[in-house]
Amino acid sequence: xxKMEYETxxxxxxxxxxxxxxxxxxxxxGKSLIESVNTKLNIFAPDKVKVRTGFQKYDxxxxxxxxxxxxxxxxxxxxxxQDDGGVGAANQVAEFFSxxxxxxxxxxxxxxxxxxxxxxxxxxxxxxxxxxxGRWIQAIRTSTxxxxxxxxxxxxxxxxxxxxxxxxxMKLDFDSV
Numbered sequence: 210x211x212k213m214e215y216e217t218x219x220x221x222x223x224x225x226x227x228x229x230x231x232x233x234x235x236x237x238x239g240k241s242l243i244e245s246v247n248t249k250l251n252i253f254a255p256d257k258v259k260v261r262t263g264f265q266k267y268d269x270x271x272x273x274x275x276x277x278x279x280x281x282x283x284x285x286x287x288x289x290x291q292d293d294g295g296v297g298a299a300n301q302v303a304e305f306f307s308x309x310x311x312x313x314x315x316x317x318x319x320x321x322x323x324x325x326x327x328x329x330x331x332x333x334x335x336x337x338x339x340x341x342x343g344r345w346i347q348a349i350r351t352s353t354x355x356x357x358x359x360x361x362x363x364x365x366x367x368x369x370x371x372x373x374x375x376x377x378x379m380k381l382d383f384d385s386v
Contacts, residue, residue, distance in 0.1 A: 211310050214253050215326055221246050222330025229267050230331060236266055243269075246327065253311040258319050260327065269328045275316035281372040284324075285365045287317045294358030299349035306343075325371075334371040342369050 225242055229235040239262060246260045246269075256274070263270040272279060288295035301314055305322055314322065325342055345361070345368035352358035365372045 211305050211308060214311050215306055217249055217253075218246075218323065218326035219330055221249065222327040223335070225269065225327075225331035226333050230333065231267055233267075239266060250311075250323065254314075254319055255312070257312070257316060258323055260323070269331050271320055271323045271328050273316045273320035273323070279320065281365050281369070284317055284321045285362045285372075289359040289362035292355065294352065294355030295349060295362045296352055296355070296358045299346050299358070299362075302346050303343075303350055325369075329371045332371065338370055345369055 221242065225239075225246075229239045229242060232238075243260055243262065250258050250260065258271065258273040260269050260271050262268060270279070285295075288298040291298055298315075298318060301309060301318055302322060305311065305314060305318075311319055311322060325339075329338075345365070348368070349358050349361045352361060361368070
């Protein structure tokens with residue numbers, strides 16, 4: 210079922226991007242799509258995760274009961290603090306894309322997966338950046354030490370560009386690219 214869950218979240222993210230993202234007059238469409246997303250999420254992981262809009266009505270915010278707290282720093286920090294450095298967490302994320310259901314993940318990983326598969330897609334991060342996420346998770350999974358896995362989880366900005374905050378993004382030196 211998880212492939213269907215992933216595909217559903219990805220399709221809803223694409224729909225949000227097409228109909229709501231950066232649109233000033235999309236409030237009604239946005240409300241309807243948020244309702245659709247939350248209906249699906251309640252089927253996939255009952256009473257565990259919700260999506261709403263943030264400060265900008267065209268941007269989404271994911272919140273999960275019992276998670277580490279909504280930011281990449283908190284989510285990746287939680288994974289890095291695991292005894293194995295987060296290798297098991299990376300395995301669970303990878304398994305979601307093949308066999309594991311969303312409801313089978315711990316709250317922090319539910320939040321991470323919904324952010325990546327829906328919210329970032331809604332913001333327009335697809336294709337190459339999505340592949341970068343898979344490569345990053347794979348690198349963590351194959352880390353031979355807990356310390357190595359921890360370092361990779363905490364280097365999320367280097368491996369997963371959508372994780373950059375506005376201020377971090379502005380600090381990049383584009384002249385070196």
